[in-house]
Amino acid sequence: MTSKKLETLNTQDVLSMKGEGYYSKKTAGAKNAIDSIQEILERSILSIPNKEILRFADFGAADGGTSQELWYNLINLLRSRGDDRAIEVIYTDLASNDFSTLFKNMQGMHGEKNLAYQKIFDNVFVHGCGTGFHQQLLASDSLSFGFSATAMHYVSEKPCQIKNHVHMVGADLSEKKQFMAQAATDWESILLSRARELAPGGRFVCMNFGIDEKGRYLGNTGGHSMFDKFNQHWRTHWDQGIITKEEYINATFAQHYRTVDEFCTPFNDKMSEISKAGLKLLSCSTKLTKCPYRTSYEKNIRSMSKKDFADSLIPTTRSWSETVFRTALSKRDENESNEIVNSFYEKYRAEVERDPDGHAMDYIHIIMEIEKI
Ligand SMILES: C[S@@+](CC[C@H](N)C(=O)[O-])C[C@H]1O[C@@H](n2cnc3c(N)ncnc32)[C@H](O)[C@@H]1O
Numbered sequence: 001m002t003s004k005k006l007e008t009l010n011t012q013d014v015l016s017m018k019g020e021g022y023y024s025k026k027t028a029g030a031k032n033a034i035d036s037i038q039e040i041l042e043r044s045i046l047s048i049p050n051k052e053i054l055r056f057a058d059f060g061a062a063d064g065g066t067s068q069e070l071w072y073n074l075i076n077l078l079r080s081r082g083d084d085r086a087i088e089v090i091y092t093d094l095a096s097n098d099f100s101t102l103f104k105n106m107q108g109m110h111g112e113k114n115l116a117y118q119k120i121f122d123n124v125f126v127h128g129c130g131t132g133f134h135q136q137l138l139a140s141d142s143l144s145f146g147f148s149a150t151a152m153h154y155v156s157e158k159p160c161q162i163k164n165h166v167h168m169v170g171a172d173l174s175e176k177k178q179f180m181a182q183a184a185t186d187w188e189s190i191l192l193s194r195a196r197e198l199a200p201g202g203r204f205v206c207m208n209f210g211i212d213e214k215g216r217y218l219g220n221t222g223g224h225s226m227f228d229k230f231n232q233h234w235r236t237h238w239d240q241g242i243i244t245k246e247e248y249i250n251a252t253f254a255q256h257y258r259t260v261d262e263f264c265t266p267f268n269d270k271m272s273e274i275s276k277a278g279l280k281l282l283s284c285s286t287k288l289t290k291c292p293y294r295t296s297y298e299k300n301i302r303s304m305s306k307k308d309f310a311d312s313l314i315p316t317t318r319s320w321s322e323t324v325f326r327t328a329l330s331k332r333d334e335n336e337s338n339e340i341v342n343s344f345y346e347k348y349r350a351e352v353e354r355d356p357d358g359h360a361m362d363y364i365h366i367i368m369e370i371e372k373i
Contacts, residue, residue, distance in 0.1 A: 026319040031066040033207060033289040033363050034149050038073060040283075040369055041147065041205055045074050048144045049201035054078070054087045055144050057197075059133045059206075060151025061091040064102040065111050067149060072117045079121055087124045092137055095130035102128065132156065134189040136196045143197040146204040150365070152190055153209040153255045155182045162252045166234055166324070167227040169217060169257060183256035184265075188273060191266060191370075195277035198372035204279075210366035211259045212286040218257070219317070221288060223358025226317060227253075233347045234325065242340060243329070251328035253321075260286065263366050282369040291316075294360035309359075310352035314345055316361055 048054070056074075058067055075087060091102055101110060106126045108116030118126045129137050133148070134156045159178035162171045168179040194204045211217045219226025238248040266274035267281035293316060297309040325344060329337035352359045 026315045027066060028292040029289055029316065029361065029363050030150050031069070032292060033287070033365055034067050034070050036287065036289060037205070037207060037367055038070065040367065041070060041074060042077060044203040044205050044369060045078065045145055047201075048203055049199050051144055051199060052085065054083075054085050055090065055138070055142055056087065057090040057092060057129075057138065057143055057146045059092045059137075059146060059148035060154075061093055061097075061102065063098055064091055064105050067147070068105060068112060068115045068117070070147075072115045072120070075117050075121055075124060084123060087121075088127060089118075089124065090127045090129055090138065092129040092131070092133055094132055097130065099128045099130065134186055134193065136193040138197040140196050141199045143194075144199060144202050146194055146198065146202070146206075148204075148206040148208070150207065150209055150363075152187075152206060153257055155179065155254050155256050156186050156189070157182065158252055158254045160252075161249045163249055165227070166231045166251050167253045167255065169211075169220070169225075169227050170231060179256045180262070183258055184262065186256075187258065187263070188266060191274045191279055192277055194370070195274070195279050195372060200278070200372055202372045204370045204372070205368070206370075207287075207365040207367045208263070209255075209257055209364065210263060210286075211257050212288070212364050212366070213260065216288065216362075216364050218363055219361045221360070221362040221364065223360060226361055229348055229351070229359075230317075230321065233344055233351075236347065237340065237344060242343070247328045251325050253324050258366070260284065260366055263368060267370075278373050280371050280373050282371050284366065284368050287363075287365045287367055289363040289365065291360040291362045294362075297356065306353050306356050309356050310349045313352055313359060313361065314349040317348075318345055 056071075058064070058071070061067060071089060078085075078087070091099075093099070093102075103126070104110035105112075106116055106118045108119045118124055131137055133152070159182040160175055162168065162175050165171055168176055171179065198204060209218050216222075220228075234243075234248060234251055237243045238245060264281065264284055266272045267279065269275060291313070293309065293312040296312070297304050322341060322345075325341050326337055329340055332340070
């Protein structure tokens with residue numbers, strides 16, 4: 001691969017969430033989604049193997065804010081049952097992640113102090129790991145319980161740039177197939193890595209963005225499709241000569257939304273590498289989490305203006321997508337790219353303000369409970 005190709009296709013540097021706590025502050029829906037599977041997580045944590053030290057991991061944790069209450073609740077559950085064992089919680093994300101905010105969150109120096117479990121409970125240790133989750137990150141057989149939310153739709157490498165859209169959901173068939181193949185390879189690496197890390201009897205629960213049985217996915221659950229809107233406004237910037245064709249094309253999300261079938265295939269074949277590595281799928285379900293900004297607007301329709309709604313919806317889309325557009329403009333100086341990125345989101349915001357009907361960012365997750373046997 002040429003260095004130019006590497007520059008634009010490598011995803012490791014370009015997909016971090018907006019830092020300094022912006023991500024979890026503006027992403028209430030991601031937290032609601034995590035909180036909604038508390039029961040599955042409690043079931044898992046109570047059935048993990050009897051090890052001297054409990055090692056937990058949160059893969060792709062961003063600033064840790066959205067899963068902090070979950071970890072607080074799980075540790076509280078164990079402690080309330082008299083389990084005083086040492087607990088290590090390892091937060092993993094890419095090296096570019098804002099780990100500083102994450103550590104501040106856990107130590108009660110930032111965010112929700114009443115959930116800063118590292119301070120609240122004894123014998124609990126928090127660590128960070130800045131290596132991608134497609135590799136083995138922990139010593140073999142050492143992990144009691146792994147968790148990951150809304151992270152594994154990121155592919156390790158873009159197999160191609162998408163020419164007429166920004167996301168694989170709008171790509172042409174041949175581009176889609178390339179993303180599908182990349183995602184299948186990545187899913188196998190993710191699962192084989194977890195299989196090595198997990199102790200026998202350990203569990204891995206993940207909730208990933210994907211495509212459900214009704215063909216729905218993030219921001220596309222009826223009404224407007226958010227990724228089509230991203231594409232429409234980015235494309236308008238090209239049509240108006242504000243960005244170049246190359247910049248339009250380079251704004252390709254390094255993401256693939258797997259179908260339920262794509263997620264489950266490695267478990268259905270007893271002879272697959274995943275089955276041979278000892279991973280067994282206990283359950284798989286899909287879930288729609290309503291866009292909290294839309295819900296709030298509908299509830300408060302008398303007191304909230306269309307502008308209030310647009311002002312709340314666009315930042316949640318921006319918290320995780322901005323780097324894609326910013327990276328596409330990497331040849332420009334900072335002021336220029338700020339101006340373009342701001343105008344891009346402003347166009348989307350103004351459209352929502354003009355007519356909020358059909359705009360929302362509902363979440364669609366595929367939830368899997370996996371055991372290492
Ligand atoms: C949308 S955020 C989700 C954060 C949090 N888990 C939640 O549910 O709110 C996705 C996170 O996955 C991380 N990520 C993407 N690819 C990754 C990889 N290969 N290894 C580790 N983390 C990754 C991103 O940096 C980002 O912090």
